[in-house]
Amino acid sequence: MAMTGVLRPGHGAIRVLDLEEAVHHYRDILGMVETGRDAQGRVYLKCWDERDHNSVVLRQADRAGLDFFGFKVRDKATLDKMEADLKAYGLKTERIPAGEMLATGERVRFELPSGHLIELYAEKKAVGNGLQVTNPAPWTKASENGIAPVRLDHCLLYGPNIAEVQKIFTEVLGFYLVERVLAPDNETNAAIWMSCSHKVHDIAFVEHPEPGKLHHLSFLLDSWEEVLRASDIMSMNGVPIDIGPTRHGITRGCTIYAFDPSGNRFETFMGGYQPYPDYEPTTWTFDGLGAGGGLDYPQRKLHETFLTVVT
Template sequence: MAMTGVLRPGHAQLRVLNLEEGVRHYRDVLGMVETGRDAQGRVYLKCWDERDHNSLILRESDRAGIDFFAFKVLDEATLDKLERDLQEYGLTTERIPAGELMETGERVRFEIPSGHKIELYATKTQVGNGLQVTNPAPWTPAAEKGIAPVRLDHCLLYGPNIAEVKKLFCEVLGFYLVERVLGPDGEGEAAIWLSCSHKVHDIAFVEHPEPGKLHHLSFLLESWEEVLRAGDILAMNKVPIDIGPTRHGITRGCTIYAWDPSGNRFETFMGGYQPYPDYEPTTWTFDGLGEGGGLDYPQRKLHESFLTVVT
């Protein structure tokens, strides 16, 4: 598909209870590259194969969770158009000046009906992935540090009003519905998976009474063997694991979910299929989430912690 409009997930700002513990986890265990620290005390990181300066920002706080999740758009004209479209839709937008985040241009921030803050931006300094652009090698030494995911892939957010969230993302931002879980009564949608590309999802939402909650940030690996290796590394570093290694029925992704030192859940993920906007969305019944293997295909059961623990 033509890459226009909203391109991809760009960055997330995460709250951690102890900054240096968080940095050690994401830099040394997960294997991200630290790219800077700012006057506010925030720490910036990127996955080794990402070109842009940062995809994860850590901020110390007295409570864990997510401050905002951002998407990169094609160019400044696209950013201006989407800001107007959001305002015409009835949302209040805020322009964050260039440089408020290190090496990042102006951002348009808005709050969605689930209580989450979403950002759009068009420019961020490209620092590269450590490979030359002519006749490059396939990887760098950074690809061997820790789990070493290749990119920030997606997030799952919990909050209310996801029917309104879906309408906003699909009608204004150009996303499309890939998969969904129906509510227990067979009416309405309890969970939705949305894409702005031909990835199986770029963002997902679950209906939840508390607004603004984070279920997980997901980091992409390239093979099932790398997911299994991630499990070894997590175990060697005594990182508590929620689920996995396993495979979802939903999205067909292979995965491990675990918690960082602050209790924020993160995912090491690979697989999934490549949908297009003309595909009919896949529908799961609420029973299918458990007995049908939607959540955990091999065990075909629900995991209470996965459904209830959010930050």
């Protein structure tokens, strides 16, 4: 499919309780590459196979959670048009100047009805993945450090008014609905998975009374064997595991959910099918989330912590 408009998830900025402890987790255990620190004390990291300067930004704070989540758009003209479209829809936008984040151009920020801050940007310094552009090798030494995911894949956010959130993403930003879980009334959506590409999802939301909550950031691995290896590395390093290794019915993804030292959940993920915008969305009933295997297909059960623990 033609890649226009929003290209992909670009960065997640998360709050941590102890910065150096978090850096150790994301750099040495998860296996990301530290790419810089700024005057505000924020630490920037990228996955080894990502070309852009950063995809995770860590900031020390007195409570964990998500500051904002950003998407990269095709070019500056696209950024200008999308800001105009957001304003026409009735959303207030803020222009954040280039350089406020390291190696990142001008950003357009807006708040969703769910209480989350979303950003769009067109420019970020390309630092490459450590491989030559011509006749490259398939991996680098950085890909052997820790779990070593290849990219930031998606995020799941909890908050209210996800019906309106869905409209903003589909009618303004050009996403499409891939899967949904119905609420017990079998009419409204309790959860939605949306894509701007032909990935099974680039962002997801669950209806939740508290605004602005982070459920998880997800990092892509290449194979089920790498997911199993990730579980070994987590166990060796005392990383608290929430669920997995297992397989979702929803998205068909293979997964482990675990917590960073501040209590922010993260996912190591692989698989999922490749949808297209003309596909009919897959619907799960609320009962299907548990007994139907939507969350945990092998065990066909719900996990209380997965449904209730957010930051």
